Amino acid sequence: MNTIVNTASRRLHTPFARGRTYATSSSSPKKVGGLRGGILGFLLGASTFIGVSEYFLDEELLKSTRQLTTSVVDLHSSTEQVKGYADAVEKIDREFAHLRSGAVQAKDLEQLKKELHKIHDVLSHEHLELKHRAWHVDAEQQQQEEEEEEEEEEEDGGGGIDQKVLSHPNMKISIITSIALVLVGYTTAYPALLADELAPLYHNPGAEAIDQSYIVVLKDHVDSYKSMSHCNWVSSLVKRQLEDVPFREYLDTSMISGITHTYDMTNWRGYAGKFDDQTLDHIRRSPDVAYVERDTVVYLMDMQRNAPWGLARISHRKPLDLRTFSQYPHDGNGGEGVKVFVIDTGINIQHNDLEGRASWGVTIPDGVADEDDNGHGSHCAGTIAGKRYGVAKRAEPVAVKVLRSNGSGTMSGVLAGVNWAVEQHKEDAATARSTGKKYKGAVANMSLGGARSRALDESVNRAVENGVFFAVAAGNENMDACGTSPAAAENAMTVGASNVRDERAYFSNHGPCVDVFAPGQNILSIWNNGRDGTNTISGTSMASPHVAGLAAYFLSLSDGEETPAKIKQMIIDHSTTGALTNLPKNTRNLLAYNNPPDSLQL
Structure with a gap:
């Protein structure tokens, strides 16, 4: 075993620079020159460092990288001189010089793993290039080799192996590459071998x-x-x-x-x-x-076009009447400190009703502007957080644009939007912790969907596990919502639509995957046509933002940081039961409710 720790100074020696002399257990110096010495020295030093510190790198990766090192060096010994690796190794060498043995911190271990992966990736790419050259020899050269081999065999009576062919540089590379392929597997090396069976x-x-x-x-x-x-x-x-x-x-x-x-x-x-x-x-x-x-x-999941009675309905237990139709009792601080990611067509962040609280997060589709050129996302944001039209009037909507102006997009783009929201949530939480501020949590609204997608359902479920509450539209096909995504994602809160008469909206999906209903027919909210534009539209797309707003509302008023699962259960527990008609037997009869303070209840 190589001794790389000086017990007197406890300084970590770095034995992987090019041509570096490093100590062995017998204290006899041994020098390995060039690229092979640099990379192999790094690998030996890395593995020993981890051993001393009682940490372990991925053994599969270490083994694969060693094999790649040998293969690439051998291949390059038959072709042009290696360039590029030495710089990477020297960089790691310099960084390693600053580490200390003993109490190794997790961040140091992570950095070591990152650098090892970088070297592995460089080697993998170079090995691909060399193998490509080896197995794609020019046709004329191949034909010439075959003709020369036949001539030699005729001269030698057909016996033995032609030394001239073996000495040909392309043939030499091919033979060495064949050996390398045995070591590191077909195509590239991490993972080393491809499976016989295809993934579904x-x-x-x-x-x-x-x-x-x-x-x-x-x-x-x-x-x-x-x-x-x-x-x-x-x-x-x-x-x-x-x-x-x-x-x-x-x-x-x-x-x-x-x-x-x-x-x-x-x-x-x-x-x-x-x-x-x-x-x-x-x-x-x-x-x-x-x-x-x-x-x-x-x-998108909107339907027909043509006042915010929905706010009044989610704040009253009983059906609306002339006295309660336009009244929305609520806590004015609802939503404060909570970001709501609107994964949609974008947001008209300049709209007056959003009071400057909205921001642009990310645009996923290529070649489109950072603006809501459809209106749908703005409508959702207004229902979530608008001063006049919103449930949580202090929440902060964030535009995550995954759909184009025609209201369509790709499933992969939607997944990218979900991933971005989770990353932003983690970043916000870390920033709050580092500054000593209280982090309330994050909400996402997805008023979109399509046919059942395992990937979308799983990504939403994992996003919720990472701490983001998801409200999703049930869909507008008047069918079982379990056949669509992301409505079928069990960790999300799937929202069906109701009308002003407390009926399930005729278009709303239903079934066991629907967790709760909210107003979704003839909903007035902001639009993308100027700072004061509005529109009235219908759909489960309009119902879902009511619940996303409720989630932000409850998060902001909670004493501590609540999990998405707790907020989901809170919305279910507060919902008005048995209020709706026109529901199939296998559908929950729950209507969302904001549970206003007793002094405000009518």
Whole structure:
């Protein structure tokens, strides 16, 4: 075992610079030069450092990186000189010099793992390049080699192996590459071997699929580092495929453009992209992949166009009458300090009713402006947090644009929006903790959907587990909501629509997946046509923002930081029971209620 700790000074020596002398257990110096010495020294030093500190890196990654190092160095010894690795190794060398042995902090371990992954990724990419050259020899050279071999065999009487052919540089590379492939597996090396069985490929026949577009969900054991390496491997595959396309400069290669979105929600990771059939086959054979799903089109869930009676209804137990129709008893501080991510078409953040509390978060679709060019998202934001039209009048709406002006988008884009909201929530929570401020929590509203999607349901469920409350529309097909997504996501709160007569709206989906109903027919709210524009529209898209607003309302008024599950149960517990008619037997009869202070109840 290599001794790299000076017990007197407790300083960590870094034995992986190029040509660095490092100590062995017998204290006899040994020098390994060049790239091989740099990288192998780094690996030995890293593994020993972790051993001394009683921490362990991913053994599979260490083994794979060692194999890659040997293979790449051997391949390069037969081709041009290596460039690029040494800089990366030297960088790690400098950073390692600042570490101390003994009480190793978690952040130091994480940094070490990151740097090891970086080296592995560089080697993986270079190995792909070398292997590509080795196995794609020019046809004329191959033919010439075969002819030379035949001539030599004729001269030698057909016996033995032609030394001239063996000495050919391309043949030498091919032989060495063959050995390397045994070590690190076909295509690239992390994970080292592709599985015989294909991961499942899901597609709902009722959904509108997008050509060559897929969502890839990784297995639970894949952490952020493995996910990064896997994505780099996929990118290398796509690059190889594009290089192999004849006359590619004259063709439209956008249909196999590779990874377009990545998702990392702590316990749910994956990516989306455009892949040809061969690349998809490799992806499905990766032991890191749980399943693949066809990317599909998603749509808004509004219906007909043409006062906020909904606010009055969610603040009264009894049916509305002339006295209560326009009254909304509530706590004026409701929603304060709570962000609500409106995953939709964007928000008219300049609208006067939002009082400057709205902000633009992210735009997912390519080539579109940071504005609500549809109006739907603005309407939802107004119902959530508007001064006149909103449930939680102090909440802070955040635009997460995943749909275009025509109200449609991609499932992969929606997943990217969910992922962004979770990342922002984590960042806000960390900032609050570091500054000693109280963090109330976060809410998301999704007034959109489509055919059943395993990936969308799972991503929403994981987002809720990460601390974001999700209100989602049940859908407008007058069918069982369990057949649509994200309405079927069990951790979200799925909202059906009611009308002013306390009936289930004729269009509203129903069934056991609907958690609660809220006003959703003829709802007045803000629009995207100027600072004072409004519109009256209907749909479960209008019902869901009422509940998203309620979640922000309850979060802000809570004494501590509540979990999404507790807020969901709170909304259920406060709901008015038995108020609705026209409900199928398997549907809960619950109407959302804001539980105003006793002094305000009528």
